[in-house]
Amino acid sequence: MSAADVIVGLSGGVDSSVAALLLQRSGTTIAGLFMQNWEEDERNGPCRADADRKDAVAICARLGIALHARNFASEYWDQVFARFLDEYRRGRTPNPDVLCNREIKFSLFLDHAHALGAAKIATGHYARVDEVDGRFRLRRALDAGKDQTYFLHALGQGALASTLFPLGELQKSQVRRLAQEAGFATHDKKDSTGICFIGERDFRQFLSGYLPAQPGPMRTPDGVAVGEHPGVFYFTLGQRSGLGIGGRRGSEGEPWYVVGKDVADNVLYVAQGNANDWLQSHVLDAGELTWIAGAAPAARFRCTAMTRYRQPDQACLVEIDGDRCRVRFDEAQRAVTPGQSVVFYDGDVCLGGGVIERSDAPFGGLQPLPRAAEPAHA
Incomplete structure (x- = not known):
């Protein structure tokens, strides 16, 4: 079998499925590649990658293309997840999707695609790339509600020169319709949300398996104690849910929000009102x-x-x-x-x-x- 011109990153979702469909319809010789970036264990529940892999296999069978598989879990742990944990230890709120795109999807994946003989890769991201005066530009997708350039901002010229985003000109509704017309079982598959390796699980429970935290005081900015938190690591600025203090204190009964974290002294600071000055x-x-x-x-x-x-x-x-x-x-x-x-x-x-x-x-x-x-x- 001759090498494909483009390797499509197939996640088992509707977006990457349609990206492959559009490229094939354009006459491009393609193959798929399924990346496993996370390995579950019994503590963290069943592996979602198995179901996603089966969907990717079904798409490739329907398109009549080869599917390659690569396990990047070790690299993901070292280059993305370790950084994720370090940031939480510092009391910060990291964005692992940005790192994953830079270090895994548009670096390791790209290298593997080139090793397979492909000139370029393609993904189901909602973004556009063009070239002006010899430099590649990353542009927002036409579907403003799905645009993903925020998560792709760390890509450089090399990655953009070798990447196709077939969905950049489409609305999400068009993508689902194309998938349905093509007979893809992924046409109504739920979009993944949140942090990929956490999925639908409780965030606090997941993080506690790696960063055990100690309960501590929850205080207003002027030092008044209003409750106890289970660990400052588990909260981010502006967060309302999970505080467990309801309408306590304050005559107007406005909701409470996290406004500050003191990791050294294990204090979580909260104030009332979504638009309070502390935020x-x-x-x-x-x-x-x-x-x-x-x-x-x-x-x-x-x-x-x-x-x-x-x-x-x-x-x-x-x-x-x-x-x-x-x-x-x-x-x-x-x-x-x-x-x-x-x-x-x-x-x-x-x-x-x-x-x-x-x-x-x-x-x-x-x-x-x-x-x-x-x-x-x-």
Whole structure:
């Protein structure tokens, strides 16, 4: 059998299935590759990869293409999951999907595809790539509700030059319809949500198997005790669920939200109200910067940014300092969370991003800066 021109990463889901379908219909010679990035054990329940693999096998059989399989679990543990645990130990909230894309799906997978003789890989991500003046650009998908460039911002020129995103021009509804018309059993398969290796399991229970935590006090910012938490690792800024303090304290009975974490003293800080001032910030510092074009647009530039997935564009000023930057937003941002990604855009073009280190929220670790000191619109 001759080598395929493109190896499609088949996850067993509807998106990758239709990506393969579209490429085959375009006349491209393709094969599939199923990646197993996580190995379950009895403690963590049954392995979801078995069912996904069977779906991938069925798709390849229907398309009449070969299916390769690779186990990247060891590399995933070292390059993604170990970092995930380290970040939680520090009291931060990591984003493993960004690391998985950079280190596994668009690095190891790409290397294996080249070893199989393919020139390119393809995935079911909702994103677009084009080339302007010899440089590749990462652009948002036409389906704004499914766009995944936020999770792809750490890819470089090499990865983008060798990657196809067949779904970038489609709406999710079109993708499901194409799958149904093709007779794919995946056409109504539920989309995976949350962190891939946790799946539908309780997050706190999963994390406790790797990061045993100690109960500690839950306090308001002014030091009033309002309850006890099971471990600061298990909470993130802006979180409402799982606090177990309901309408206690406060005459208006507004819900409580996590506004700060003190890992050293094992204290969780909470305040009432979704828009309370303790969660608001105008400035953040980020590190581990990566740029799609290979370098930042300028030492100081205006753009829009997202500090979480599916957030509306936020106007800001970015100031570069080596592999770090300071971002000044025109409007206050809620629950800017260390460990998460800040991702920069120029219209529908993703410029790159970095890992949030701190903000000027009261518990953010960055000394609050007077906005008049350097206007964001400069």
